[in-house]
Amino acid sequence: MDKYSINHFKNGLKFILDSNPCSILNNEIVKPGKGQAFNRVKFKDLITGKILIKTFKSSEFLEGADVMELDLQYLYNDGNSWNFMDLHSFEQYIIDGTIVSGVKGYLVEQDICIVTLWNDNPISITPPNHVILEVFDTDPGLKGDTVGTSAKPATMNTGVVLQVPLFVSIGDKVKVDTRINEYVGRA
Amino acid sequence: MMRNTLINKQLIIQKIREFFRKQEVLEVQTPILQNTSTSDVYIDSISLTINSDIGIQSIQYLHTSPELEMKKLLAQGSGDIYQICQVFRNNEYGEQNFNEFTLLEYYRLGFDIHQLMDDIVNLLQMLGVQDKVYQLSYAQVFSQYANIDILNTDIGSLKIIASKLGLSTDSIWIEDLQMLLFVHLVEPKLKNLPLCFIYDYPKSQSTLAKVRNQVAKRFELYLNGVEVANGYDELQTKDEYQQVFICENNKRKQFSKLISEIDVSFLSKLSKPLPQCTGVAIGINRLLTQIN
Numbered sequence: 151m152d153k154y155s156i157n158h159f160k161n162g163l164k165f166i167l168d169s170n171p172c173s174i175l176n177n178e179i180v181k182p183g184k185g186q187a188f189n190r191v192k193f194k195d196l197i198t199g200k201i202l203i204k205t206f207k208s209s210e211f212l213e214g215a216d217v218m219e220l221d222l223q224y225l226y227n228d229g230n231s232w233n234f235m236d237l238h239s240f241e242q243y244i245i246d247g248t249i250v251s252g253v254k255g256y257l258v259e260q261d262i263c264i265v266t267l268w269n270d271n272p273i274s275i276t277p278p279n280h281v282i283l284e285v286f287d288t289d290p291g292l293k294g295d296t297v298g299t300s301a302k303p304a305t306m307n308t309g310v311v312l313q314v315p316l317f318v319s320i321g322d323k324v325k326v327d328t329r330i331n332e333y334v335g336r337a
Numbered sequence: 338m339m340r341n342t343l344i345n346k347q348l349i350i351q352k353i354r355e356f357f358r359k360q361e362v363l364e365v366q367t368p369i370l371q372n373t374s375t376s377d378v379y380i381d382s383i384s385l386t387i388n389s390d391i392g393i394q395s396i397q398y399l400h401t402s403p404e405l406e407m408k409k410l411l412a413q414g415s416g417d418i419y420q421i422c423q424v425f426r427n428n429e430y431g432e433q434n435f436n437e438f439t440l441l442e443y444y445r446l447g448f449d450i451h452q453l454m455d456d457i458v459n460l461l462q463m464l465g466v467q468d469k470v471y472q473l474s475y476a477q478v479f480s481q482y483a484n485i486d487i488l489n490t491d492i493g494s495l496k497i498i499a500s501k502l503g504l505s506t507d508s509i510w511i512e513d514l515q516m517l518l519f520v521h522l523v524e525p526k527l528k529n530l531p532l533c534f535i536y537d538y539p540k541s542q543s544t545l546a547k548v549r550n551q552v553a554k555r556f557e558l559y560l561n562g563v564e565v566a567n568g569y570d571e572l573q574t575k576d577e578y579q580q581v582f583i584c585e586n587n588k589r590k591q592f593s594k595l596i597s598e599i600d601v602s603f604l605s606k607l608s609k610p611l612p613q614c615t616g617v618a619i620g621i622n623r624l625l626t627q628i629n
Contacts, residue, residue: 157430168503179431180524183557183567183618184544185516186379187430190525205521207505207513208430 152214156189156206164217167204170197171215171268179208196266196273199252218267224257232257232275234265245272255310256281256328277328282337283308285322301333349464349625350421353441356460362417362443367406369422374597375401376585377544381427381594383436399425402618403442404545408571409606411444411614419443421621433563439621446614450556450570453615454534457558457566461532466628468531475538475552483522487515488539488551509591512541528562535559545572545581558619560627568617575607 154165159177166172176192187208194201196217206212222234222243232250234243243265249272250257256277257263264276288304301313306326314333318324323337357364374382375398382398389395400406403420410418424440445453451472458470479487485498495514496506504521508514527533536556538546543553546569554570572578579599586596 179434180520181379181429181431181434182516182520183564184377184379184542186513187434188517188520190520203525204502205504205517207507207517210505 153211154214155208156191156210156212157187157208159189159191164196164215165193165212166215167193167195167212170195171217171273172196172202173217175201180205196268199274216269217273218270220265220267221262222265224259224261224263226259227257234263237262243272245275249273250275253277253328255306255308256283256326257308258282279327279329280325280334281328282323283310283326285314285318285320285324288314288318288320290319345629346625349628350621352464353421353460356463357419357443360417362419362445363415365407365410365415365418365420366422367400367403367410367420369400369425371398371400372598372602373600374398374595376582376589376597376600377401378585378588378592378594382597383425383427401426402440404616404618405600405603407442407444407616408611409603411446412606412609412611417443417445433623435622441619441621441624442616444571444614444616446612448615450536450554450568450615453568453617454536454556454558457568457617457619458532461628464628466532471530471533473533473535475535478523478526478535479519482526483518485518485522487518510541510588512539515539515542524559524562527559530559531561533559544569544585545578546570547572560624563623563627564620565623565627566617566619568615570613570615571611573610573613575604575610578607579604 154163159174161174161176163174164171172193172195174191174193178190179187180190181187189206189208190203191206192201192203220236223237225233225235227233230247232245232247234245253275258281261278261281263278265272266274283306286305286307289302300315302316303311304314304318305311310331312326312331312333314324325334325337326332327334354364374384380401382401384396384398386394387397402424403422407418407420419441421439421441423437425437427436429436445456448456454472476488479485492511492514495511495518499506499514499517502521504517534556537552538555540548540551540553546553546555556568557564558566582599589596
């Protein structure tokens, strides 16, 4: 894989650090009045999902990472693995449950997700920003009870729990923002 | 819109000139074309090929700062002086660094760095800055923000700290590690302070500043975490300058950088030492961005 000079780091560029693939979020060049140039780089470890900041000397080089992002359609899960398909090549990807675990509650069949591959192996899945989920269980909202509490917990058909307005009842379809796990509206 | 920006900049420059006129600091202009490149280890001159006579070409350099030319004037008895000029530097990258920018450079005779910092505060207040002024020593910020006793930690121990933070330890000189840790641990914290002076640097970072009681008498000004000015209690004798130039050139050699010839025209003007003075370079573009 190519080596990149820190000075050529652009947002979105993928590199290897401590044997994990990382993606640059921000690269700030700092040059003290009488000192050498440094780069304060904010990046995301694509395996752990952690956001980190590190200062590099501008003269340093880092190894690029072979990371690809694909738009894949989620098909179904068979208990152990989750199945996705590339709608252009019809190639199927079988993804292990450990990689899916954090986003399981937002995977809706037929939705297009972003699947990140590193050296051709899936490492993470990003569901669409908004998904439509069905309410599986929630307490019935009491009529007239609009003062004080305006929300109640509801369990979706995918298992995820979120706060919904009192008028939402079992069987309703609701729109959910997957980035912040919040109810957006009735679908 | 465009005209408003120009008017605004003109107003600031007028106010700066007025500030110095009232204090009888003289405005000067010094040559931009230089026969020698800068010896500063981490600053590179832009070179030009000049026809200085028919058929005779010579290499000259754009000044990276008016410092040495202004010190020639000081050595010859100019008294307090200032200059607002464009300066030129090669190999500058990033949002805050440019190949050409405007510097305000000024020297005050008989001032120590604390008097000069106070003078800069007066200048900033006249330009409308009303923020609380923080003055923290280099040792203080390192102890406060990084829990490191920076003046008493040797290069080996700094490498261990850098390595624990996952930073490069590939440095030959202690000042490079000090700066790396400063940029990584301290500078981001300065963003919370609108107006902050850092003073009394480790003697390894003295460059052209005097060393007293184991610290270099120099300071930097940060506005919202952006370095805007760099000031020194200036070295005075020819021997001290010569020593710094030789030392800096040795470092440039290790980086395979252009070695600058020793600036003989400067040293020859120092047969009598410089008067005791402090000087500061203020980046006008950065200043304008931060105060508007």
